[in-house]
Amino acid sequence: MRPMSSAPFDSTSGSAGQVRFFNPGPVWVRPQVLQALGGPMMSHRSQAFSDLYGRILEKLPKLFRTKGQAHTLATSATGVWEAALVSCVEGPVLCCCNGAFSDKWGEMSQRLGLDTTILKAEWGKPILAEEVRKKLAEKKFQAVTVVHNETSTGTISDLPAIAKVVHEGSDALLFADVVTSLAGTRVEADEWGLDVAVCGSQKALALPPGIAVFSISEKALAAARQKKHRGLYLDLIDVEAFGKKKQNPTTPSLPLLYALDVQLDHILAEGLENRWARHHSMLKAVEEWAPKAGFRFLPEDPATHSPTVSSLYPPEGVNAEELNKAMKKEGFTPGSGYGKFKPLNIRIGHMGDVDLESVKALLAAYDKVAQGMLAASAVGAGTKS
Amino acid sequence: MRPMSSAPFDSTSGSAGQVRFFNPGPVWVRPQVLQALGGPMMSHRSQAFSDLYGRILEKLPKLFRTKGQAHTLATSATGVWEAALVSCVEGPVLCCCNGAFSDKWGEMSQRLGLDTTILKAEWGKPILAEEVRKKLAEKKFQAVTVVHNETSTGTISDLPAIAKVVHEGSDALLFADVVTSLAGTRVEADEWGLDVAVCGSQKALALPPGIAVFSISEKALAAARQKKHRGLYLDLIDVEAFGKKKQNPTTPSLPLLYALDVQLDHILAEGLENRWARHHSMLKAVEEWAPKAGFRFLPEDPATHSPTVSSLYPPEGVNAEELNKAMKKEGFTPGSGYGKFKPLNIRIGHMGDVDLESVKALLAAYDKVAQGMLAASAVGAGTKS
Numbered sequence: 001m002r003p004m005s006s007a008p009f010d011s012t013s014g015s016a017g018q019v020r021f022f023n024p025g026p027v028w029v030r031p032q033v034l035q036a037l038g039g040p041m042m043s044h045r046s047q048a049f050s051d052l053y054g055r056i057l058e059k060l061p062k063l064f065r066t067k068g069q070a071h072t073l074a075t076s077a078t079g080v081w082e083a084a085l086v087s088c089v090e091g092p093v094l095c096c097c098n099g100a101f102s103d104k105w106g107e108m109s110q111r112l113g114l115d116t117t118i119l120k121a122e123w124g125k126p127i128l129a130e131e132v133r134k135k136l137a138e139k140k141f142q143a144v145t146v147v148h149n150e151t152s153t154g155t156i157s158d159l160p161a162i163a164k165v166v167h168e169g170s171d172a173l174l175f176a177d178v179v180t181s182l183a184g185t186r187v188e189a190d191e192w193g194l195d196v197a198v199c200g201s202q203k204a205l206a207l208p209p210g211i212a213v214f215s216i217s218e219k220a221l222a223a224a225r226q227k228k229h230r231g232l233y234l235d236l237i238d239v240e241a242f243g244k245k246k247q248n249p250t251t252p253s254l255p256l257l258y259a260l261d262v263q264l265d266h267i268l269a270e271g272l273e274n275r276w277a278r279h280h281s282m283l284k285a286v287e288e289w290a291p292k293a294g295f296r297f298l299p300e301d302p303a304t305h306s307p308t309v310s311s312l313y314p315p316e317g318v319n320a321e322e323l324n325k326a327m328k329k330e331g332f333t334p335g336s337g338y339g340k341f342k343p344l345n346i347r348i349g350h351m352g353d354v355d356l357e358s359v360k361a362l363l364a365a366y367d368k369v370a371q372g373m374l375a376a377s378a379v380g381a382g383t384k385s
Numbered sequence: 386m387r388p389m390s391s392a393p394f395d396s397t398s399g400s401a402g403q404v405r406f407f408n409p410g411p412v413w414v415r416p417q418v419l420q421a422l423g424g425p426m427m428s429h430r431s432q433a434f435s436d437l438y439g440r441i442l443e444k445l446p447k448l449f450r451t452k453g454q455a456h457t458l459a460t461s462a463t464g465v466w467e468a469a470l471v472s473c474v475e476g477p478v479l480c481c482c483n484g485a486f487s488d489k490w491g492e493m494s495q496r497l498g499l500d501t502t503i504l505k506a507e508w509g510k511p512i513l514a515e516e517v518r519k520k521l522a523e524k525k526f527q528a529v530t531v532v533h534n535e536t537s538t539g540t541i542s543d544l545p546a547i548a549k550v551v552h553e554g555s556d557a558l559l560f561a562d563v564v565t566s567l568a569g570t571r572v573e574a575d576e577w578g579l580d581v582a583v584c585g586s587q588k589a590l591a592l593p594p595g596i597a598v599f600s601i602s603e604k605a606l607a608a609a610r611q612k613k614h615r616g617l618y619l620d621l622i623d624v625e626a627f628g629k630k631k632q633n634p635t636t637p638s639l640p641l642l643y644a645l646d647v648q649l650d651h652i653l654a655e656g657l658e659n660r661w662a663r664h665h666s667m668l669k670a671v672e673e674w675a676p677k678a679g680f681r682f683l684p685e686d687p688a689t690h691s692p693t694v695s696s697l698y699p700p701e702g703v704n705a706e707e708l709n710k711a712m713k714k715e716g717f718t719p720g721s722g723y724g725k726f727k728p729l730n731i732r733i734g735h736m737g738d739v740d741l742e743s744v745k746a747l748l749a750a751y752d753k754v755a756q757g758m759l760a761a762s763a764v765g766a767g768t769k770s
Contacts, residue, residue, distance in 0.1 A: 026636075
């Protein structure tokens with residue numbers, strides 16, 4: 001797909017350096033993708049639909065690096081969290097919780113009435129494989145849930161190490177939320193042994209929200225076949241069965257499928273490893289800039305800095321919420337801190353099709369605005385003294 | 386909203402008489418609505434989002450004719466069928482089944498492990514209030530499911546009569562699928578006492594698929610509050626709580642919400658009762674045409690003919706599937722029969738923003754094509770004899 005050229009791939013398709021929207025999801029979406037949403041209506045039982053969906057089902061597993069299956073569901077990623085639990089699990093679940101989203105998955109497991117053990121880490125800390133190993137030694141779990149990259153705190157855990165511990169120390173299913181890691185950094189469903197890997201559309205895939213994508217292993221499907229009451233809408237066995245016909249069991253979100261088809265071509269044209277490298281280069285730019293600008297990463301260990309979203313404390317004396325308000329006036333939309341960190345942090349979503357030059361423009365604006373606020377407060381303090 | 390004019394409201398917004406897509410859902414969508422899908426990305430926790438969603442939550446109850454609440458969920462309508470059962474019901478359910486969709490709701494209830502009684506009517510027959518009354522006398526049910534208008538067979542049941550029986554004869558919750566009745570014919574959530582009324586977007590609302598809308602009564606919410614394990618994604622209590630903040634609990638389908646906002650204005654500008662009347666005039670055109678053209682309605686009783694989708698046997702000697710193939714060559718896309726009726730019937734979706742003149746053009750084309758096929762087979766028969 002990619003033309004022979006010495007110029008670097010323009011992830012923005014013509015808006016290089018001009019992106020000003022850095023929300024950590026929904027992220028900036030290329031106009032070409034927004035246009036694709038408006039494709040013509042058709043029956044989801046027609047050949048034309050199966051042609052479209054067949055293309056998607058062929059490309060999607062490449063994102064997850066699986067030779068097995070990947071599917072879509074007309075829910076947010078949260079819907080597939082629930083589908084994995086509802087379809088495959090009856091026994092005890094170990095939920096690894098280190099931020100708003102992983103906490104929520106644990107809460108969901110409890111609210112479904114499943115026997116749930118919470119492995120808790122502080123927000124901003126990763127889930128450690130060693131801690132998972134200890135929990136697995138204490139009890140036999142049917143499934144383990146873990147969030148690869150906690151969007152709420154910009155903290156990435158060592159998922160391959162966790163996966164290794166889970167598969168060596170138990171025969172539990174491993175459910176991984178790869179919502180802000182897939183297509184932004186390495187995710188290897190087969191190599192690591194992710195039984196269900198769940199992703200939303202509005203993050204590093206750079207689509208609008210409204211659909212979830214996921215890979216599912218034979219082991220997870222076998223577990224689902226053993227479970228009696230899986231309901232219907234969230235039944236992954238149904239999704240698999242209709243997938244064979246290049247259909248969805250229920251009415252799919254046609255606009256999002258049109259957009260997904262177009263965007264998968266774009267992602268594969270960039271090349272998955274190139275895309276990961278681009279995300280890491282954006283993180284590197286933030287890491288090089290932050291100490292000079294007086295910003296500090298929420299996750300202390302640099303090995304846990306997320307390649308897709310940076311959660312940062314502003315310089316002392318600068319209020320995070322005021323800072324982002326001032327950034328808005330400069331034409332930039334960064335993200336605010338999440339949940340309890342809302343008044344304390346800012347978050348920069350450097351993911352999807354956002355490019356490095358745009359990130360640099362954002363960082364320069366942060367410099368200018370934060371320095372202005374510090375200068376103003378120094379003058380204010382001077383006046384008072 | 387509607388300008389002062391003596392000209393009738395153009396439901397197609399400029400394509401009057403030109404619609405050629407008559408699938409009974411997804412239906413034809415105005416280009417203005419397709420364009421609205423491509424609105425800008427924003428955080429679903431931002432004020433801008435709450436402004437959008439607040440407009441929707443204000444307009445939506447008018448469609449359902451409720452002074453209470455109506456909400457959206459990022460699923461198909463099937464997802465809200467499941468949400469109603471998962472959120473509100475623990476005890477026995479009476480599922481009224483008279484077609485592919487109502488059968489599926491019954492199957493869902495069984496697959497959720499609920500104690501389910503099926504009241505079965507033949508495909509093409511309505512659910513009779515009297516039969517519901519008998520079932521309610523036999524057992525105490527916590528909920529009754531009924532599909533107002535069976536899209537699979539083009540058969541409408543007397544929902545107000547059924548609702549009366551349910552509320553007089555029991556204190557069961559009444560869950561109604563109004564997928565192909567809402568905004569196409571009278572639906573009165575408050576007056577009839579619909580505890581959950583569920584609708585998809587891709588039918589008489591004339592939006593693309595990808596979101597569900599529903600009304601919910603205080604009685605249904607009270608039942609949900611009593612139920613311990615409601616999960617999270619399908620928990621209608623969460624949806625209600627976040628609705629108060631003009632938000633969704635999980636990531637909403639932003640493109641569909643943009644489109645819904647625009648389309649609710651369009652529907653309310655036409656006027657709900659005018660919209661119902663327009664749908665009934667399209668049915669009337671089919672009813673007047675059918676006997677002359679040798680087509681026969683699947684539902685025998687004219688009182689049960691659906692105002693939104695007509696399911697018809699073609700003239701004797703004309704194969705339904707061949708007929709629709711020939712219609713495709715004429716530039717028309719009608720619907721095929723559903724499920725077991727696929728080889729036997731055609732279905733005409735006369736709903737959403739399709740206009741009467743376009744329906745008349747379709748019927749004229751059916752005349753021409755069916756007559757041509759009959760003439761060809763008569764010649765063929767003549768040659769053979």
